[in-house]
Amino acid sequence: MGSYITKRLLISIPLVLVISFVTFGFIHLSPLDPAEVVLHSQGIPTITDELLAQTRAKLGMDQPFLTRYLNWVVSCLQLDFGDSYVTGKPVWSMLGPAFLHTLKLTLVSTFAIVVLSIVLGVACALNAGKWVDKSVRGISFCLTSMPSYWLAALLIWYFSVKLDLLPTSGMESYKSYILPVIVITISYAGIYFRMIRSSMLSNMNEDYVLYARASGLTEKKITMHILRNSLQVSISVFCMAVPIILGSTVVVENIFAWPGLGTLSVKSILSRDFPIIQAYVLVLAVSFILFNTVSDIINAALNPKLRDGL
Amino acid sequence: MTNILEVKNLKIWDSRNERVIVPNSSFHVKQGSCLAIVGESGSGKSVTCKAIMRLNKAGIRQSGDILLRGINLMELSEQEMRKKRGKQLCMILQSSMRAFDPSCVVGVHLQETLVEHFGWSREEITTKMKNAMESVRLKNPIEVMNTYPHQLSGGMLQRVMIALTIVLEPDIIIADEPTTALDTVSQFEVVEQFRQLRERMGCSMIFISHDLGIVKLMADDVLVMKEGEIVENGTTQAIFSEPQHTYTRYLLSTKLALNQHFKRIMGGVSVAEG
Numbered sequence: 075m076g077s078y079i080t081k082r083l084l085i086s087i088p089l090v091l092v093i094s095f096v097t098f099g100f101i102h103l104s105p106l107d108p109a110e111v112v113l114h115s116q117g118i119p120t121i122t123d124e125l126l127a128q129t130r131a132k133l134g135m136d137q138p139f140l141t142r143y144l145n146w147v148v149s150c151l152q153l154d155f156g157d158s159y160v161t162g163k164p165v166w167s168m169l170g171p172a173f174l175h176t177l178k179l180t181l182v183s184t185f186a187i188v189v190l191s192i193v194l195g196v197a198c199a200l201n202a203g204k205w206v207d208k209s210v211r212g213i214s215f216c217l218t219s220m221p222s223y224w225l226a227a228l229l230i231w232y233f234s235v236k237l238d239l240l241p242t243s244g245m246e247s248y249k250s251y252i253l254p255v256i257v258i259t260i261s262y263a264g265i266y267f268r269m270i271r272s273s274m275l276s277n278m279n280e281d282y283v284l285y286a287r288a289s290g291l292t293e294k295k296i297t298m299h300i301l302r303n304s305l306q307v308s309i310s311v312f313c314m315a316v317p318i319i320l321g322s323t324v325v326v327e328n329i330f331a332w333p334g335l336g337t338l339s340v341k342s343i344l345s346r347d348f349p350i351i352q353a354y355v356l357v358l359a360v361s362f363i364l365f366n367t368v369s370d371i372i373n374a375a376l377n378p379k380l381r382d383g384l
Numbered sequence: 385m386t387n388i389l390e391v392k393n394l395k396i397w398d399s400r401n402e403r404v405i406v407p408n409s410s411f412h413v414k415q416g417s418c419l420a421i422v423g424e425s426g427s428g429k430s431v432t433c434k435a436i437m438r439l440n441k442a443g444i445r446q447s448g449d450i451l452l453r454g455i456n457l458m459e460l461s462e463q464e465m466r467k468k469r470g471k472q473l474c475m476i477l478q479s480s481m482r483a484f485d486p487s488c489v490v491g492v493h494l495q496e497t498l499v500e501h502f503g504w505s506r507e508e509i510t511t512k513m514k515n516a517m518e519s520v521r522l523k524n525p526i527e528v529m530n531t532y533p534h535q536l537s538g539g540m541l542q543r544v545m546i547a548l549t550i551v552l553e554p555d556i557i558i559a560d561e562p563t564t565a566l567d568t569v570s571q572f573e574v575v576e577q578f579r580q581l582r583e584r585m586g587c588s589m590i591f592i593s594h595d596l597g598i599v600k601l602m603a604d605d606v607l608v609m610k611e612g613e614i615v616e617n618g619t620t621q622a623i624f625s626e627p628q629h630t631y632t633r634y635l636l637s638t639k640l641a642l643n644q645h646f647k648r649i650m651g652g653v654s655v656a657e658g
Contacts, residue, residue: 279441281482288437288477289497289548290470299485306487376487378532 078374078381086367093359094150098143101352108133108159111346115160146352155353160342165349168338173357175245176327176334180319182251183258188312190263195270196301202275211268218264226257226329243331254330258323262315269311273304306376313369317361387451388588389413389436389556394448396428396435396612405431405444406612413556413605418582418589420603420620422596422635428612429592433558436590437473438465453555471501474554478561480541484533490541491529494548501552516547519584520577539570546577556588557581563598571598578602596636600624608632 109129113121130136134145149156155165194214198207217225233253234242241250277283277300286296324336331337335354342350374380389412396406406428413419421429434440436450438457450457452472457465469475477483484493491513498509510526517525520543533541542562549557559578563571575598582589582602593599599606599620606623608616608631616629627633 281477281479282485284439285475285477285483285545286485286493286496287439288469288473288475289493290466290468290500291496292466292500295496295500299488302487303485378487379534 075375075381079371082367082370082374086363089363090360091147093363094147094356095143097352097355097359098146101348101355102139104348106346108135108348111348112159115345150353150356155356156349158342158347158350160345160347165353169335169350169353169357172333172335172338175332176320176323176336179251179254179258179323179326179332179334180316183255183262183319184312184316186255186259187263187266187315190259191266191270191308191312192301192305194263194267195274195304196297198267198271199274199278199304200297202271207271214264214267217260220260222257222261223325223329225260226253226326229253229256230329243329245332250330254326254332257326258319262319266308266311266315270304270308273307274300277303302376306373309372309376310366310369313365313372314362316365317358320361321358386415387412388415388453389590390449390451391432391436392449392451394432394435394446394450396431396440396444396446398443399445400443404612406435409448409612409614411607411614411617413588413590416586416588417604418591418602419605419607420591420593420599421607421609422592422594422599423609424594424635426611427609429609430560432609433475433560433590433592436558437469437475439469439475467501470497470552470554472555474549474552474557476542476545476549476557476559476562478564480538480545480562480566481533483541483545486533489530489532490536490544494529494544497548498551512551513547516550517544519550520547520580521573522547537570538566539573542566542570542574543577546574546581550581550585553585554587556590558590558592560592561594562591563593563595575601596624608635 107126107130109126110121112129112133113125118125127136134142137145146156153166153170155169157164158168161168194210198210201207230242230253233240240252241247244250280303283296283300286299320335322336323332323334324340326332327334327336328340338350339354341347342354370380391412392410394406394409395404397404409428409432411419421432423429431440431444435446436457438446440446446458448458452468457468460468484490491510494513495506495509498504498512504512510529513529514525517528522528522540522543525547528536528540528544536544545562562578563574566574578589578591579602581587589602591599591602593602603620606616606618606620607614608623608629610631616623616627616632618628623632624636627636
């Protein structure tokens, strides 16, 4: 298992390098001149060619592409993503806290998604075709089909305005987490629990279940074996849920005024703040690779066949 | 000789479409004897055996009486039935490659089963399983127990199942086509193990197979099934020498011809010779 983890981590290194190159390259394909963006954001009325050249030199834009890329990678490794074109502050001082806020929301939501999906998936599979299964699937279908901004608005109206139990927005106490977590959880768990249900159902027809039953094992033990095998498919999906939620909280963050990545990224894109966009894309890409690696490692721990494959 | 298992008026049907799979079956297994159930695929052999264990899928219903040592299994609660499975009624499956949880080492199933029925300690189980596995000619039993199913061959896994049966000492063993999924050499070895198992434990057995060569070698009595019905029932000698039903005669003529292949491979020391 140790050698599997080492190999898997080593494979991730070239992936990160490729992604960082693509991220850097794409931003520089943009027709906008960063020097112009900086000067505009500083409110300079007339932009002369001389001024542009000076600013380019200051930003290091006069150097060759590869030199700039290498300098950027080396600084990124030290968590130095440059300064924001708009505010002039270091990127990490803006991105770091926003990332942490979104990460907290994401992790709490993922935890809720995993627990809810497993509980509902197992309950539905064990009662397949009965009213529990049918009603859970029916209700989840209705909830999942609601757009998250609509669901969020309904929840705010009922719990915050009508009952005055929870805050409408912001990030003050644990209470602030409840509504955004519910909105995120409903949209993901409604899909994921079906996956666990169908995976459980197909495992229930496997011969190892028949043999376990024929050997006189208790239903509780048999269910644990089925669950262990059924979760293998879902582990990857659960792990990938973390980076997916990290990168898709824009709507929820805006509705609940959550000071996270979603809010920051939209603001940066609108103001063409390249260093922040670049760092944002890189951080998300690295988290995709990281959680993909984690999911592979967990899967290998659960499924011995995968360990032999690498 | 007393009957260890008696099946009376067993009817099996699919409740979803009311299709009758086995209309009305009655047969018995004598103490210490081996009853072979033969018939082509879909003749209701496996469903009958699963019905004895009460292990058919949810939609499949059954009625009638199944008496094991005089106790009607049909009247037992699920809890009571579970305690009989494994300990008194042992099943050996056809697909040994898929009979063990693929994400656990083989030993986990053995441990769980034996703890469930006897409450033995880990060491006790390891010692007993080690002896049983050695007796079915499995080398390095401890290593085998710590191996994942996909790392073992079908024949080895089949022998692990037989070893578990030896430790469980059931009243009756139900072997559902235990040799079908194996290659010819493994088939020969596994059949040998079954023969020794019967000699050593003197236990009764239901042996489902469509390989008549193996049936001739293993069974005392034979039951021929066609489309869910028992068309012929008698001693092995009688069935093989004087088959009454046309279907039995058809099975004998086709299957024994196929078994000549086996004979050639085994260099004359053939199961078919029985």
